[in-house]
Amino acid sequence: MEIGVDTFVETTPDVHTGVTISHAERMREVVEEIVLADKVGLDIFGIGEHHRKEFGDSATALILAAAAPMTKRIRLTSSVTVLSAADPVRVFQQFATLDGLSNGRAEMIVGRGSMVDAFPLFGYDLNDYEVLFEEKLELLLKLRESEKVTWKGGHRPAFTNLGVYPRPVQNPLPVWVGSGGNAESAVRAGVHGLPLVLAIIGGSPLRFAPIVHLYKKAAASAGHDASKLRVAVHSLGFVAESTPLAVDRYFPSTQASFNAFGKERGWGEYTRAKFDAERSLEGSLFVGDPEAVANKIMYMRKQLGFTRFFLHMPVGTMPHQDVMKAIELLGTEVAPRVREANAKWEAEQS
Numbered sequence: 192m193e194i195g196v197d198t199f200v201e202t203t204p205d206v207h208t209g210v211t212i213s214h215a216e217r218m219r220e221v222v223e224e225i226v227l228a229d230k231v232g233l234d235i236f237g238i239g240e241h242h243r244k245e246f247g248d249s250a251t252a253l254i255l256a257a258a259a260p261m262t263k264r265i266r267l268t269s270s271v272t273v274l275s276a277a278d279p280v281r282v283f284q285q286f287a288t289l290d291g292l293s294n295g296r297a298e299m300i301v302g303r304g305s306m307v308d309a310f311p312l313f314g315y316d317l318n319d320y321e322v323l324f325e326e327k328l329e330l331l332l333k334l335r336e337s338e339k340v341t342w343k344g345g346h347r348p349a350f351t352n353l354g355v356y357p358r359p360v361q362n363p364l365p366v367w368v369g370s371g372g373n374a375e376s377a378v379r380a381g382v383h384g385l386p387l388v389l390a391i392i393g394g395s396p397l398r399f400a401p402i403v404h405l406y407k408k409a410a411a412s413a414g415h416d417a418s419k420l421r422v423a424v425h426s427l428g429f430v431a432e433s434t435p436l437a438v439d440r441y442f443p444s445t446q447a448s449f450n451a452f453g454k455e456r457g458w459g460e461y462t463r464a465k466f467d468a469e470r471s472l473e474g475s476l477f478v479g480d481p482e483a484v485a486n487k488i489m490y491m492r493k494q495l496g497f498t499r500f501f502l503h504m505p506v507g508t509m510p511h512q513d514v515m516k517a518i519e520l521l522g523t524e525v526a527p528r529v530r531e532a533n534a535k536w537e538a539e540q541s
Contacts, residue, residue: 192492192533193499194526196228196518197237197270197425200247200254203451203508206443212508214247218254220511224518225258229265231522237270237300237501242308252285259293267293270425270501271302271369275323276309278347279331280355287359295360300388301328302369319346332383335363367423377402381409386421395473396426396491403495423499424491427506428477430484430520437478442466444507477502481524489532
């Protein structure tokens with residue numbers, strides 16, 4: 192059972208001061224957060240990919256690479272790489288380089304992107320949203336399987352028997368598929384025999400149980416051993432010494448961020464009542480003291496069968512010291528509780 196953190200390197204106005212942190216400062220903060228996560232025993236740290244002013248994560252592999260020499264054990268991953276709008280060759284080279292710098296600790300989670308800012312920026316047509324991902328995932332998997340590759344597709348120039356370097360330390364370089372609960376995404380991951388990451392950011396996580404079932408059924412039908420395929424969950428949350436303190440520190444920036452993006456997407460107002468409902472045992476938010484967060488992770492682990500959990504924080508801009516404290520508590524108090532409870536539960540199942 193692995194516990195980790197992911198972030199979008201957010202640079203929105205601070206709800207208390209009105210100050211907007213620079214991309215440069217926030218990136219340096221994230222490197223400090225990765226180093227701390229490694230120090231306190233967390234298993235993995237992920238960084239997303241966006242191409243707009245509210246986020247500083249457009250070059251994910253570079254930020255992860257900055258932390259690689261300063262860390263020893265923690266795995267480093269994208270969360271997610273928007274593969275549809277990227278060149279798979281360059282993506283592979285970047286993460287193979289990260290793998291070398293970290294001595295075999297790089298991973299990538301690939302997806303189509305829920306925000307579509309990358310598509311016009313890199314000259315891709317949103318009408319090709321589905322086929323772009325299918326074709327580029329196929330090429331990415333070829334690149335990790337063989338040093339020299341021959342390729343011909345509809346959305347990238349063809350090449351014949353060319354080597355792609357550097358080669359990663361890990362063979363193969365781990366590739367996960369990220370999904371917001373789309374059935375086709377889950378089936379695609381299963382057919383390819385790739386591990387699946389579910390982004391659960393609203394509503395009851397229990398509604399994803401049929402998606403997990405569909406994923407494993409597709410994997411088995413394609414000839415893969417579904418029992419060996421891993422499922423991870425990415426959910427929003429925050430840890431503090433007490434649940435009231437966690438709520439007080441986490442709600443303001445979360446509400447501001449959800450309402451800002453809600454205006455773009457036509458969401459309703461994000462109220463305190465909605466926030467509190469999502470903090471319930473069957474809601475999507477993991478906000479509270481270490482015991483409460485650990486108990487909820489284990490509850491959802493039993494329902495969905497995941498073996499990796501990402502706590503996404505912050506949502507919006509929060510004070511760096513608050514995020515650092517939350518990472519410390521996640522590593523020193525939440526993760527040990529989860530690992531102990533998980534080991535006991537698994538022993539009971541065997």
